[in-house]
Every structure is written in structure tokens, then in C-alpha cells.
Amino acid sequence: MRRTTRVLNLTETGSSFYEHSARILADLNEAEAAVQQEHGELRGTLRVALPLSFGVRHMCTPIAAFSKLHPNVEFDLDLNDRRIDLIEEGVDVAVRIGRLQDSSYIARRLFDMRSVVCASPHYLSVHGEPETPGDLRHHRCLVYSNLADPNKWTYVDKEGDKRTIEVKSILSASSGDFLANAAAHGMGLVIQPTFIASESIRRGNLVPILADYDWPATPAYAIYPPTRHLSYRVRAFIDFLVERFSGTPRWDRDCKAPTTKMESVT
Secondary structure, eight states: OEEOSSOEEOOHHHHHHHHHHHHHHHHHHHHHHHHHHHTTOOOEEEEEEEOHHHHHHHTHHHHHHHHHHOTTEEEEEEEOSSOOOTTTTTOSEEEEESOOOOTTSEEEEEEEEEEEEEEOHHHHHHHOOOSSGGGGGGSEEEEETTSSSTTEEEEEOTTSOEEEEEOEEEEEESOHHHHHHHHHTTSOEEEEEHHHHHHHHHHTSSEEEOTTSBOOEEEEEEEEOOOSSOOHHHHHHHHHHHHHTOSSOHHHHHHTOOOOOOBOOO
């Protein structure tokens, strides 16, 4: 240790000793986990970071199912839309939707997040239904403020060309759930991830429009830090999520979403 009247920290030798000791303990924990795995047991805490809206709407069921299979695994969930440093905050795995900015993480693809433009039946009865994306310029629009350009909506036209339309926003918000509720109350048109819009569409509170055009779709991943030993419980949970989200998600079926060309939205 290096001590002063105000600071206590490790010397270079101390840091090296700590790193070697930490690796030995990690190897010991992994050996114990391997023995437990051979007997079908998973133990320990899974620290998982989830996007807020998606986590609340669609992660409770798979987590409950995994917990039923492995009752000795404990979950510590962080539901937040902020970008976190998995290593610094001790997170085992995170679900992220969109472009992966940190290439040092390892990613497993889960599903494609698709988008749908929609409005309430009341709004459409009063203002009419747009027939082309260009008609959006004449409508009241609700935009997601966490995007770099919230007022610019991107789509692929019927000829396969990527286009951008600038809309007039009468409301911006950092919550997709709030925007969906505002649209259901007749405030305007909104472009939404299908995993948010599907419930309101299924209930008839929102109606998909401009379905002949391809709206943005972004991949969703389970990501985790690179490590010499990936714990059995983390590996088992990621494999479980990949299998759980295989195929067409229910929320896409509810929205009757058309096949879209993959475009990352930032």
C-alpha cells in the first residue's frame, strides 16, 4: 500500500498482486459453477440492464420463466434508457436496441425492432388519413426527443429508395409510452416501435397507417463484456433469451407489421 495523510492506494506491486488474486478467485468460482452445472444447478446473481419501456412490457415473462427453471438464480435489474459501462457498473448482460457503439462488447442478436406509424381513429376521422409519407408535413406529429433528429422520419419507398420526411411536431417527449398514450388521445400521428404500439393497436386505440412503406427497423442484442470465463448462469440466460425471442415477435404480429429493410436510427 502507498499511504499519505489523505490517500490510500495500491503500489504497482500491490495492483499486480490484486489482479492475480482476482483471477484465481474467478477460476475458483467458475470451477464451483461447473460442478453445479453438472448437477443441473445454477446459482448466483444475474445483473441485467434493460431498456425501460421494453423491459417493463416484455422482459418480466421470460425472466419469470427462467427463474422457474433456475430458482437459485437471483436477479438484479437496472431498467433505464441510459447507456452504461457494463464493466464499470458490474453488469453481466444488457439488452440494447440500436447501433452498438462499443465494439469491445460481445453481442448476440435477439430480434429486429420494427416501427409503425399510427394514430387514433378519432384523429383520422377529423384530420383524414395520409396517403403518402409526404402528406405527413400537413399533420400534427408527436416525436421522440431522444433521437438526434426527432423531426426527421426515415422510410424506404416502394422503389426501394431511402427517404427522409421532416414533420411538424406539436409534442416531443423522451418516453415512447407517453407518446403512444398521447396519440391514443388523438393528439397526432406518431412513429413507434411495434413493441410499444402493439397493445394500443390490439385494443383499437391506435390504427397503423402508411403500411405500404418500410419504416425503420433496428436490431436488438444481448450484450456482455468480454471475459476469459463467461459464467454458466450468464451463458444460460443469454441462450434462453435467444431462443425465447426467435421467430416473429408477438408484438409484430399484433401490428401486422410488413417486412422492413434494416436501417439503424440515431
